[in-house]
Amino acid sequence: MKGNEALAEAAIRSGCRHFFGYPITPQTEVAAYMAKRMPKIGGTYMQAESEVAAINMILGSASAGVRAMTSSSSPGISLKGEGISYIAGSDLPCLIINVQRGGPGLGGIQPSQADYWQATKATGHGDFQILVFAPSTVQEMVDTVADAYDMAEKYRMPAMILADGMLGQMMEPVVFEDKEYVPAEKPWATNGHGFKRERNVTNTLYLTPNELEKRVVDRFKRYEIVKENEPRVECLGTEDADIIVVAYGATSRIVKSAVKSAREQGIKAGVIRPITLWPFPDKAIAAAADTAKAFLCVEMSMGQMVDDVRLAVNGKKDVHFFGRTGGVIPTPAEVLEQIKKIAGGVK
Numbered sequence: 001m002k003g004n005e006a007l008a009e010a011a012i013r014s015g016c017r018h019f020f021g022y023p024i025t026p027q028t029e030v031a032a033y034m035a036k037r038m039p040k041i042g043g044t045y046m047q048a049e050s051e052v053a054a055i056n057m058i059l060g061s062a063s064a065g066v067r068a069m070t071s072s073s074s075p076g077i078s079l080k081g082e083g084i085s086y087i088a089g090s091d092l093p094c095l096i097i098n099v100q101r102g103g104p105g106l107g108g109i110q111p112s113q114a115d116y117w118q119a120t121k122a123t124g125h126g127d128f129q130i131l132v133f134a135p136s137t138v139q140e141m142v143d144t145v146a147d148a149y150d151m152a153e154k155y156r157m158p159a160m161i162l163a164d165g166m167l168g169q170m171m172e173p174v175v176f177e178d179k180e181y182v183p184a185e186k187p188w189a190t191n192g193h194g195f196k197r198e199r200n201v202t203n204t205l206y207l208t209p210n211e212l213e214k215r216v217v218d219r220f221k222r223y224e225i226v227k228e229n230e231p232r233v234e235c236l237g238t239e240d241a242d243i244i245v246v247a248y249g250a251t252s253r254i255v256k257s258a259v260k261s262a263r264e265q266g267i268k269a270g271v272i273r274p275i276t277l278w279p280f281p282d283k284a285i286a287a288a289a290d291t292a293k294a295f296l297c298v299e300m301s302m303g304q305m306v307d308d309v310r311l312a313v314n315g316k317k318d319v320h321f322f323g324r325t326g327g328v329i330p331t332p333a334e335v336l337e338q339i340k341k342i343a344g345g346v347k
Contacts (some may be wrong), residue, residue, distance in 0.1 A: 004071075008034050015179075022072065024072055026168050029168070058083065067183075071095055077096070078118070081125075083124075093158065099167070101164075116301060119277060164249055179230050231281040234272075237259065245269060246285065247273060252331075267340065277305075282312035295318070
């Protein structure tokens, strides 16, 4: 299946029956697939009048306790920022898909990873975080959807799958789990109480500073639990690696090819692939810094993940960067050349 369509089908199989979105390249196939499938399964599909409207429809449906999803590409996610902040402030779970394109502004429709800062540091105003997943294959995108929904509901926070134009548009074999979604009880949902409980209220406005502060502090205590228990990472050849290349998403596929070539040429290289960008797998990188001689961060951006890698390395080793941006995809040969340069300079 094409990546975008596989994402949509995985969401349906994970219990999503409410999709609100707006077309933008390169994610439009997600919405198109939902438009075709939702009426056939008794679900709700609505093309909103704007991205702003779509994310607020997600806020409403998520507050009722149902599994809802929206998808967009970079400029559209920017428009959704305020609504995402409202969802986080309401402690509501939902799934947001960002099939990234180049920027700033309209940029271009080619693949990019330049929304890392937006997803992990500044999705919207205020003190909050969202769960951020970065799959590297179409199959992993499919598998991540159910995981993202489950984790979002467990911790009552929004989840984002950060894909890119390459993953969204490529076609690969996929296998769907033959598993029926059974909705869990959500005692916080605003879905009617039948006079059996107190009414639930969805709210983000707290006029008393101390009350707002308490809610934010409590939320960040929950985030610490997420950071301790939920980082996902793939490590390849790091046990004896002199040079460790850190990359995520589609770029990690290119990096794995370059590292394989480096090994064939006698350079001990390895790969650390963050699968969750938040929570970031800093412990895995910190552990590798005890034995590796240098790190190379490879991204389709100007280096938005580099600071997180440097913080995890904590000054123990040098952290280098190589990236292409504007929709240009790095090649295995380019990455291999960077590995060779670093290998020539380490002892």
